[in-house]
Amino acid sequence: MPWIGMYIALASLFCILAMVADLLHGFRNRKLYFPCKYFTLNAASLSVIAVAMKLPVDLSNPMRGWADQIARIGSMAFMCTMMANLLPSLATMNSKELLTNIIALDILVITLIVNVCIEVYTGVIGYFYHFFMLIAVFYVAMLLILLIIHTCSGLTILKSKQIIELKYQAGHETALNDLELQQPGRLNVEKLKQHVKNHWIMAGTGSPQFITACSAATSASGVICVVSTIIHVLISALVISETERLRKYEYGSDYKWSIPVILIIQFIGCLVGTIAPLCRCYASLSFKLSIKWIWNHIKVFKVESYWTQKLYDLKQSSVSFSVTNRKTKMVIHNIKVIFLIICIGLQKTVVVACKMIALLPIFFVIFVLFCIRCWKWFKAMFSASSIVMGQNPEKQENFNDLRRYVLQLQDDMELSERTLKSISKSVNHLIKKGEKQQPSNLVKLLREFKGFEGVGKYDSLHIPPLFATDYLDCWSLPLVTLTAVAVSLPKIQNEIVDRLLSSVSEGLTYVTLVEESLNATDKYVSTQKAAKVLWLEVEVSNKWVGKNLKNHAPELNTAGFILQWFKNTAKNMVTEVQNDNSIYRSICANSMYRITESILLSYHTNIDELSQEDLFTELSSIIADILTACLTNLPQVIVTKCHESVIEKRESSVNATVQLLGETMQIINNLQDRELPDLDPADLPFIDKNGVIILIIPLLKNCISSGRIKLM
Structure with a gap:
């Protein structure tokens, strides 16, 4: 015991x-x-x-x-x-x-x-x-x-x-x-x-x-x-x-x-x-x-309709009877009505009793609020910048604007200004908290490569897929594929590679939000799922679909050979067996094949002269361009995520959105001055509608002609 x-x-x-x-x-x-x-x-x-x-x-x-x-x-x-x-x-x-x-x-x-x-x-x-x-x-x-x-x-x-x-x-x-x-x-x-x-x-x-x-x-x-x-x-x-x-x-x-x-x-x-x-x-x-509220509360203990509306609805609703006798139906119905009338009366009694009990601590609350007001008045006396106990007409006007969005059950009730001010302060506090968690590596990558010219400007060279598929390209899969190629370059210092991995990792967090908020249809979801699994391999294990990215043959010491190895490996990987594993491998292989084939075709006979350092720089630039194009949708994501249809989840959803705004403020400001491509705004959330994936070929050609890549 x-x-x-x-x-x-x-x-x-x-x-x-x-x-x-x-x-x-x-x-x-x-x-x-x-x-x-x-x-x-x-x-x-x-x-x-x-x-x-x-x-x-x-x-x-x-x-x-x-x-x-x-x-x-x-x-x-x-x-x-x-x-x-x-x-x-x-x-x-x-x-x-x-x-x-x-x-x-x-x-x-x-x-x-x-x-x-x-x-x-x-x-x-x-x-x-x-x-x-x-x-x-x-x-x-x-x-x-x-x-x-x-x-x-x-x-x-x-x-x-x-x-x-x-x-x-x-x-x-x-x-x-x-x-x-x-x-x-x-x-x-x-x-x-x-x-x-x-x-x-x-x-x-x-x-x-x-x-x-x-x-x-x-x-x-x-x-x-x-x-x-x-x-x-x-x-x-x-x-x-x-x-x-x-x-x-x-x-x-x-x-x-x-x-x-x-x-x-x-x-x-x-x-x-x-x-x-x-x-x-x-x-x-x-x-x-307030004095008005106290008077109304004491004057009449009114029972608002929402306290008893559910019982009235039950009283007026019809009941399906399994019996056929009319008199029996009348008896059952009358019993139900009488029972609900008693419940309504009990409900009103309980509400009035609760309101009476709630008045007991009112003098304590008045005393506490009076002490708080006295303390604010005392502080205001020694603060030269405070106006009318720390408030000014401009802030007062802003609070009046916010009051339109206060939701209350009773239309004749008003939320106190002090409470409204406290709620407003909590937003600013959460935004500042998000600002301290801004993705520094991602911001640095976007600042280092300010290109945006490839989106929707150039004619695309169509690379046919390795297999007929209904799966559409998403933002995250080409990012992960390009990062896998960049990680595989053996002559690049580990510190530089780790910095790129950190930048892409931070970027994929927001890319995923864009995908989940703006293009979460079934055809996109399968590709996004494949990108998540592939990124786990690349980031944690330095592997691409089970292939070790650092374990190339000794003769693969040039950028061209490495690209060709990825292309051939991807081409050989596609199978006709349609199970979950093969679908994932096929989606990843198809993405790798199209990207490496685009790069190889863009260089023609000069591919053997391309150094790993130059290829890494251009891959980083393309990654930054795709991230830039994707993250221009962040304001739309924030607006979308503010609205949550499920009332129980609404507060946590807005909380996450406010923190997201704080984290991405610097990114949004950096992208604000960049010129958007000449596209329909409805097409911006979709990578396959603005040509970002095909950006690789014209961008590399443009880099060669401008001297950003020097052929050996």
Whole structure:
């Protein structure tokens, strides 16, 4: 039994660590409503919670010691804390997941409540001190209220998402129109910053967890969590002060020495787990706190339609009956209507009760906000540059522009200016964070080779493929193929080769984003997949389709022989067997054959005089040109990735897009002044429509004629 007690303690520790991880995630990302990322309601967490609640559901063990009694009651307090922390995670679920998890939570909590009631009735709880019975009944009531709040919130979340989704679509259209109404031309960094900031505001204020965390239900659950923790702390302090009794009746159960371990861990869990619900309660009030809001909140406890709309929809919906008797159908229908009318009334009662409970900490929040304002006023007195407490009319006007993109369930509510300013600052912070992670090697390569003239300017020499295929060329495959040829040149110093590999590796990260965002059709996906597998070989193993790039025959000491070896190897590699491996080999071989054949034909009889150093330089130049052509699509990628159709994934998608903008700002600025090829903008994302792959021949010919390559 003591080892079972340690199992309970370990399960409790896992729950605490998950709650701490959510705390750190919230502080790190400046989200004071602390979204649930690690401690969420699912099958795994419910299983761990069930293990952690072993003590209060154990009917077979009397547990008559003082420490046993406190541990059993402390588990109920710990359960209140965990339920308060889990509430925002309901917003991340679809209707099926929500129904399943709510039912599972109901079963777990109802089982816990029933068992505790049996223990109170039989005297198992309160064996020495009858006051423990009252505390146990109090926790039973708190658990029941929290369970009702979770169930009512589950009914509200689906309708809330629908309302927010409609408002998001309207805001997205407004953002696109604003982008088009700005000065014509290619998208620059400033335009992109404003566009991602607009979507950041929509994603942040329209996040399902943000909406749930700012609801009256979450505030009420936070108050209940804080009260239950305070009572548990007081009871523990009271009993521990009775040292003589504690020593006399220390352990009265079979769990023995594991009881204090469980008690201490769950006590810490109550303290740590109270932080997030308390902060959510503060955030829920401070995000929208104003005198007008307080007056409207106190004057009429209005129950908004989204709280009960789901129940009204169920009431008005028809039910398919398997019975044919008309009277039986009428009875079933009337029972359903009566049941739903009762549920609607209960839902309204719970909402009003939650709003009343949420008013309890309002004076504390007002006091905190008053202290913050006084501190800002004090700082402004010693800051000569601050205007009206650190704000100026220009910034005020920008915040008013951003306010159009704030998504809220109630049209008569306004997000406080301080909250809007905080969200705006978080965008700038994330962009600066991305700027520190800019791809330095890639930027250096693009600066060193500023060519862009090959895209769409020259006539292409068509090299027929080795086999009939429906697979289209993608950006990444020729880049990897050209890099493989460059890596194979034995006379090039390892440092130079490694620098090129690093540049291509950084570039392929963004090339992949272009491909996945703008040309992710089935015909492109197969080629892109082959390029990813091939790049892993080239970068990690210095191999090309299983062939060692550094293991040429001794006579292959010139650039021409090496190119011919690649061409012949690729030609011999193509087989007629169509399995997954052969398709990958055929795609890679076809790319290598066409590229090497283009280079060989461009030199004719002068190929033997081409040095490895000159070939490496030109291969690097061509790689840079292809990267340049591909990365001109980055602004379009950023605009595309700002919009995410799945509401649960929207915030993380915009987060990644903002960081992408920060990482690529220097690249976008460098490419801004380069002249685009005379092509349809719709063709720019596709390598096979702008002739970049055929760029090799005219570019090399141009290099020879201009003297960039000197024939020996």
